[in-house]
Amino acid sequence: MINKDLVIIGGGSAGLAAAIKARQEGIKDILIIEKDGNLGGILNQCIHNGFGLEIFNEELTGPEYAYRFKQIVKDKKIEYLLNTSILSLDKGFFIKYINESGVSICHAKCIIFAGGCYEKNAGAINLMGDRPSGIFTAGCAQKYINIKGYMPAKKVVILGSGDIGLITARRMTLEGANVLAVLEIMPYSNGLNRNIKQCLDDFNIPLYLSYTVKKVIGKSRLEKIIAGKVDENLNFIDGEEIEFDCDTLLLSVGLVPNISILNNLGIEVSSAKGPKVDEIMQTNVSGLFAAGNCVHVHDLVDFVTNEGYLAGFGAALYLKNQLKEDLNIDVVARNNVSYVVPNKIKYSSNKELEFKFRVKKPCKNVDIIIKNNDKIIKKVYKLALLPSQMENIKINTTNSPLKDGMITIDIETRA
Amino acid sequence: MQDIIIVGGGIIGVMIARKLSQYDLNVLLIEKENDVGNVTSMANSAIIHSGYDPIPGTLKAKLNVLGNKQFDLICKQLDVDFKRIGTITVCLDENDVFKLEALKNRASENNVEAFLLSKEELLKLEPNLSDNVVKGLFCPSGGIIDPFNLCVHCMENACENGVKLHLNEEVINISKDGELFSVVTNKDSYKCKIVINAAGYNADKIASFIEKIDFDIIPRKGEYFVLDHFDDSFLNHVIFTLPTNKGKGVLISKTTSNNYIIGPSSEICLKDDYSCDKLTLDSVKISASKMFKNIPFNQTIRTFAGIRATPSTHDFIIEPAKSDKYFINVAGIESPGLVSSPAIADYVIDNLISPILVLKKKKNYNPNVRKYVHFLKLSLDEQNELIKKDKDFSKIICNCEKVTLGEVKDVLNRYVKPQTIKAIKKRTRAGFGKCQSGFCQANVLDILANYYHVSPLEILYDKNGSNIIYSLTKNNGDKND
Ligand SMILES: Cc1cc2nc3c(=O)[nH]c(=O)nc-3n(C[C@H](O)[C@H](O)[C@H](O)COP(=O)(O)OP(=O)(O)OC[C@H]3O[C@@H](n4cnc5c(N)ncnc54)[C@H](O)[C@@H]3O)c2cc1C
Numbered sequence: 001m002i003n004k005d006l007v008i009i010g011g012g013s014a015g016l017a018a019a020i021k022a023r024q025e026g027i028k029d030i031l032i033i034e035k036d037g038n039l040g041g042i043l044n045q046c047i048h049n050g051f052g053l054e055i056f057n058e059e060l061t062g063p064e065y066a067y068r069f070k071q072i073v074k075d076k077k078i079e080y081l082l083n084t085s086i087l088s089l090d091k092g093f094f095i096k097y098i099n100e101s102g103v104s105i106c107h108a109k110c111i112i113f114a115g116g117c118y119e120k121n122a123g124a125i126n127l128m129g130d131r132p133s134g135i136f137t138a139g140c141a142q143k144y145i146n147i148k149g150y151m152p153a154k155k156v157v158i159l160g161s162g163d164i165g166l167i168t169a170r171r172m173t174l175e176g177a178n179v180l181a182v183l184e185i186m187p188y189s190n191g192l193n194r195n196i197k198q199c200l201d202d203f204n205i206p207l208y209l210s211y212t213v214k215k216v217i218g219k220s221r222l223e224k225i226i227a228g229k230v231d232e233n234l235n236f237i238d239g240e241e242i243e244f245d246c247d248t249l250l251l252s253v254g255l256v257p258n259i260s261i262l263n264n265l266g267i268e269v270s271s272a273k274g275p276k277v278d279e280i281m282q283t284n285v286s287g288l289f290a291a292g293n294c295v296h297v298h299d300l301v302d303f304v305t306n307e308g309y310l311a312g313f314g315a316a317l318y319l320k321n322q323l324k325e326d327l328n329i330d331v332v333a334r335n336n337v338s339y340v341v342p343n344k345i346k347y348s349s350n351k352e353l354e355f356k357f358r359v360k361k362p363c364k365n366v367d368i369i370i371k372n373n374d375k376i377i378k379k380v381y382k383l384a385l386l387p388s389q390m391e392n393i394k395i396n397t398t399n400s401p402l403k404d405g406m407i408t409i410d411i412e413t414r415a
Numbered sequence: 416m417q418d419i420i421i422v423g424g425g426i427i428g429v430m431i432a433r434k435l436s437q438y439d440l441n442v443l444l445i446e447k448e449n450d451v452g453n454v455t456s457m458a459n460s461a462i463i464h465s466g467y468d469p470i471p472g473t474l475k476a477k478l479n480v481l482g483n484k485q486f487d488l489i490c491k492q493l494d495v496d497f498k499r500i501g502t503i504t505v506c507l508d509e510n511d512v513f514k515l516e517a518l519k520n521r522a523s524e525n526n527v528e529a530f531l532l533s534k535e536e537l538l539k540l541e542p543n544l545s546d547n548v549v550k551g552l553f554c555p556s557g558g559i560i561d562p563f564n565l566c567v568h569c570m571e572n573a574c575e576n577g578v579k580l581h582l583n584e585e586v587i588n589i590s591k592d593g594e595l596f597s598v599v600t601n602k603d604s605y606k607c608k609i610v611i612n613a614a615g616y617n618a619d620k621i622a623s624f625i626e627k628i629d630f631d632i633i634p635r636k637g638e639y640f641v642l643d644h645f646d647d648s649f650l651n652h653v654i655f656t657l658p659t660n661k662g663k664g665v666l667i668s669k670t671t672s673n674n675y676i677i678g679p680s681s682e683i684c685l686k687d688d689y690s691c692d693k694l695t696l697d698s699v700k701i702s703a704s705k706m707f708k709n710i711p712f713n714q715t716i717r718t719f720a721g722i723r724a725t726p727s728t729h730d731f732i733i734e735p736a737k738s739d740k741y742f743i744n745v746a747g748i749e750s751p752g753l754v755s756s757p758a759i760a761d762y763v764i765d766n767l768i769s770p771i772l773v774l775k776k777k778k779n780y781n782p783n784v785r786k787y788v789h790f791l792k793l794s795l796d797e798q799n800e801l802i803k804k805d806k807d808f809s810k811i812i813c814n815c816e817k818v819t820l821g822e823v824k825d826v827l828n829r830y831v832k833p834q835t836i837k838a839i840k841k842r843t844r845a846g847f848g849k850c851q852s853g854f855c856q857a858n859v860l861d862i863l864a865n866y867y868h869v870s871p872l873e874i875l876y877d878k879n880g881s882n883i884i885y886s887l888t889k890n891n892g893d894k895n896d
């Protein structure tokens with residue numbers, strides 16, 4: 001059996017940042033375990049610009065951004081394993097992993113989980129009707145096209161109008177497919193306006209808001225989609241149906257933290273579907289930290305990197321035995337707030353706190369109100385908030401220390 | 416010329432094939448789909464019922480109880496996952512207790528061990544049972560099975576012992592030429608002495624090639640939810656609601672792969688309508704939630720439907736055609752068909768074939784299928800041993816279910832070869848997990864195309880026509896992945 005002080009599971013942007021920070025904080029014995037053949041995670045597949053504005057003040061592509069961190073990891077001689085999958089992770093932090101040299105067991109004193117997210121699929125959204133071929137997640141179709149060079153579609157309907165759905169619509173069109181429609185169950189698109197223009201309008205692809213798939217038809221390959229209009233409670237409105245003769249349905253209906261590997265450890269899960277964490281990204285299991293898309297899905301890699309740093313910092317404190325829990329505060333998302341990270345505050349020594357959250361529904365002209373046991377500690381006015389945009393609010397507690405109990409996040413509309 | 420042709424490779428056809436393979440006979444099994452067990456035997460509750468429920472004296476009752484007893488041995492020989500976790504039928508209303516007591520009496524008449532349990536006893540066994548539960552009937556001999564590999568391994572073992580299998584071939588007519596039958600398919604025609612009609616929901620059609628029949632098969636659909644693996648202690652037994660006149664009622668159970676299955680509904684349908692609809696599944700949800708608390712439906716990874724071949728006679732129809740004892744119908748095999756299948760095969764051979772054909776045991780019959788590799792279940796040393804011999808066992812191709820490339824290659828190098836993505840999924844579980852093959856499907860497709868030396872355009876997801884790829888892209892990708 002191998003022994004390590006710190007094992008980082010997942011070598012995406014979160015994992016790399018965590019490793020770098022932990023090393024800076026003096027942790028020598030670190031191992032990164034990555035299942036793919038390359039460090040960098042999802043960034044390697046994002047060949048467009050738009051990464052790094054926050055951290056580097058310049059616009060990089062995904063692979064360029066990843067390259068900078070990979071280089072640091074290599075320079076610092078942090079140990080990593082590629083093409084290595086975790087078979088199991090058991091209580092007491094015994095990690096069983098597999099690669100070309102065989103199956104090994106590693107015992108870690110501390111773990112940072114940074115395994116990213118997966119795409120919701122037909123089963124997860126209870127797609128009704130037949131179950132023919134021709135229904136793919138956007139990522140699966142992307143893999144066929146970008147990596148394998150296979151075209152799996154001719155006439156396409158896309159479900160979901162987030163940025164991934166919009167970009168997929170354009171990609172499909174450029175590859176020669178006929179994109180008949182993008183359906184969105186909400187009355188608004190979750191994508192950037194820029195993407196709606198450049199990916200849909202420029203190619204005359206119609207966007208149907210408040211529509212979703214009512215029924216899938218096709219005995220072997222997909223033949224038809226019946227789309228139905230929904231009311232404000234997302235229930236189908238009788239008679240409001242559109243039929244699309246199509247051979248492909250692409251699902252771009254959300255990403256979910258991929259945490260099943262933590263099942264045996266007894267973690268508590270938050271409404272973001274990732275593990276609940278405290279302000280230094282430690283889960284309820286002592287010594288188990290988490291960061292990145294496996295905690296909550298991020299839009300910007302820069303925030304992932306920062307979260308990775310935080311987890312690396314926390315893990316170093318844990319390993320150096322410098323964590324002194326002296327607070328017990330639950331952080332609670334209320335009314336229009338769908339989730340918040342962190343979920344717990346435990347250390348009064350952290351004066352700088354950051355709360356990251358999303359709203360459930362778009363709203364305008366609102367105050368974000370953060371309270372500690374009914375005492376307002378921060379109030380921020382916002383012109384508009386969108387579910388597709390993660391918000392983050394920083395507070396400094398130097399002058400007004402927090403009290404045990406609750407921190408709540410509310411959204412209040414101004415009259 | 417064949418001695419025996421079996422029409423249909425569902426569990427009934429393959430069980431009969433395997434039992435026949437111990438005799439010196441030429442046996443051919445003809446199946447219209449591209450895999451065995453790809454129709455009803457694939458989409459059901461997969462419960463090895465104890466036999467408390469069928470009406471005493473029926474074939475269903477008799478063969479269920481006899482079949483149940485055989486599964487420990489069969490699953491050992493065929494290397495199939497099977498667990499006798501016991502079943503509990505719950506009663507949620509004081510006024511229905513008499514129905515539960517009637518079931519208990521049926522159980523005694525059928526010689527099935529069954530115990531009436533009080534609410535307290537039930538909650539001890541199943542803490543998540545509904546607070547409304549009043550009483551329950553516990554049958555320890557009930558169990559759960561992997562229905563996919565039961566069919567596949569059973570056919571594999573039959574083939575190892577000399578049975579021939581023709582997939583992708585549909586029987587379109589059968590006639591009698593003197594002493595022999597002429598079985599016509601969409602590809603060829605064959606002569607044989609005995610025909611066994613095990614064509615599931617098509618058994619009525621096959622039977623009427625020979626004579627006018629006096630039974631109907633009424634298709635009745637059952638829809639289900641499948642949930643991901645989560646807490647292993649969420650549920651410990653198969654839990655049924657009280658049966659109604661429409662069927663056994665809704666159940667919730669673990670599967671042998673530690674997923675959870677909830678269903679089925681019951682409604683008359685068309686023969687090939689496997690669609691799911693929201694209203695029906697909502698009613699399944701409601702029934703299940705009445706008997707079991709906190710079912711995490713948000714962990715659903717799949718919904719599916721199966722079709723029961725309900726006979727108008729309400730019992731299994733296992734008898735020769737009226738006009739010809741060499742034409743044997745095994746029809747109307749609705750639930751509990753899976754559990755009854757070994758006993759049905761015995762019944763067919765002992766009562767219907769042995770009187771009309773000389774059966775001589777083979778010397779070299781081997782009831783044990785060549786062992787499959789279950790990488791995850793091996794010890795650390797065994798795993799490393801295997802990887803030393805073959806690096807393919809170190810390559811995980813499905814991360815959700817942790818399936819190695821080596822296991823996929825193992826099932827390809829068999830008699831009953833998987834031809835489609837779904838056939839690989841049923842055998843190895845690659846793509847069966849939470850991401851539902853979003854990550855691994857493209858790789859499995861390449862493995863199949865390479866193995867069969869065909870273009871990726873030809874690879875099917877499941878049935879004929881379910882191709883996945885239409886063309887190669889302009890620059891044909893970056894093949895380095
Ligand atoms: C489709 C998409 C488009 C995006 N576009 C942009 C953009 O334009 N600009 C921007 O700034 N941000 C963008 N982002 C956001 C940002 O890039 C990502 O959120 C961020 O890179 C995620 O980093 P991560 O480390 O949390 O996850 P990942 O990058 O997914 O890394 C997780 C890693 O863990 C590995 N892993 C998982 N499980 C295991 C296991 N059991 N054992 C070993 N290894 C494992 C995976 O192989 C992977 O390498 C995008 C995100 C997505 C999903």
Ligand SMILES: Cc1cc2nc3c(=O)[nH]c(=O)nc-3n(C[C@H](O)[C@H](O)[C@H](O)COP(=O)(O)OP(=O)(O)OC[C@H]3O[C@@H](n4cnc5c(N)ncnc54)[C@H](O)[C@@H]3O)c2cc1C
Nearest residue numbers: 423425426427447456459460462586615637723752753754
């Ligand atoms: C919803 C549901 C739940 C059930 N739950 C259980 C349970 O928990 N326990 C249990 O014991 N039983 C259960 N059953 C019953 C069990 O699934 C069936 O009894 C059993 O699978 C029937 O097997 P079969 O071989 O008769 O039919 P099938 O599996 O349908 O096989 C018939 C085969 O014949 C082939 N065929 C048809 N026509 C032709 C042709 N012309 N030429 C060539 N081949 C042809 C078909 O392609 C098919 O493969 C359930 C059934 C359903 C529908």
